[in-house]
Amino acid sequence: MKTLVLFYSTYGHVWKLAEAVAEGARQVAGNEVLVKRVPETLPKELLDQIGATGAQQAFAHVPVATPDELKEYDAIILGTPTRYGNMCGQIQAYLDSTGGLWATGALVGKVGGGFVSTATQHGGQETTLRAVHTALLHHGMVIVGLPYAWQGQMGHEEVTGGTPYGASTVAGGQGERQPSENELEGARFQGKFTAEVARKQAAK
Template identity: 45%
Template sequence: MAQILVLYYSRHGATAELARRIAHGVEEVAGMEALVRTVPPVSTLCEQRADTIPESGPPYATTDDLRRCAGLALGSPTRFGNMAAPLKYFLDGTADLWASGTLIGKPAALFTSTASLHGGQESTLLSMMLPLLHHGMLITGLPYSEAALNATAAGGTPYGASHWAGADGGRPFTEEEVRLARALGRRLAETAQRLGVEP
């Protein structure tokens, strides 16, 4: 089974739920498996380290997970129109993969959640593309052939999957948001298969 790494940071759970939906889409493709991983929060104290294994949820990602994956789905909540610091911190530690060209030619997709409908979904997705383009990854978005993209009144963009979580993070997923998240996972997995990406 080829693995698609679904890597995210989530503070209140909305981005984590979006990651699960994308993982379901990945696993709808025969021969593909979703490997769900997260990153620890960034400490405000210098040199403080998180436990190696989180108390709950998926394990923390390592650069070996990136090295072995056939494709990457990268997700973050929006922080002032940008990805959250913990995810950026993790990506900043991937210079060895960049130097060796490990991720060149692998497909990638993006996802985010926001507190407000116009809270920076698209700019966050675009900000997450930048380090992946430097790594030589191939960005897959959502084409308008996905009918839910034309029907959504909440999350969902051509740049990637998104969810309008609401100010308290408890706004339920819409039918369109779920469809688009699964479609993104499927598209990413199918693209990896077509490319014949070898870890």
């Protein structure tokens, strides 16, 4: 079985969640897990201007996934920052390039889900994840979220991400906040749970 954790990250928050999702997916025996990123679409000048160039060096070694390779995986989990309550342009552009896979039904029956980062607690985490789900549903994929079996999203003692639609983190207005251990644990839970569902789906 193969799982792809595919992400775009501006300042590294989504990348850290991606690593945690992959860590959880690797807990399922016999599951080959790959972490890859989508191509950057912003010019370097703009990345320099918003202070993202240096942050992105931390995960520059992560390979870029081609759209055609998606058909090789049993599970695909997408990570994106929120842009006005929706996916970032980089993820959207990548999904827009998967028309050939849609036309042939290459992803029908595969398992998928999403995880996200927003600047604030109410910055569109759930709407962004629903947008991810919509794209995956158009491909005929089976959607897996972050069920309330993970009790970390039930607490209110600290600021935290985590929704039934998928794992999430709150980055802060200047990107100053890193994913908490609770948020990372939610990502691990989602990764493992998604891989378990994918295994059952593949066995049908």
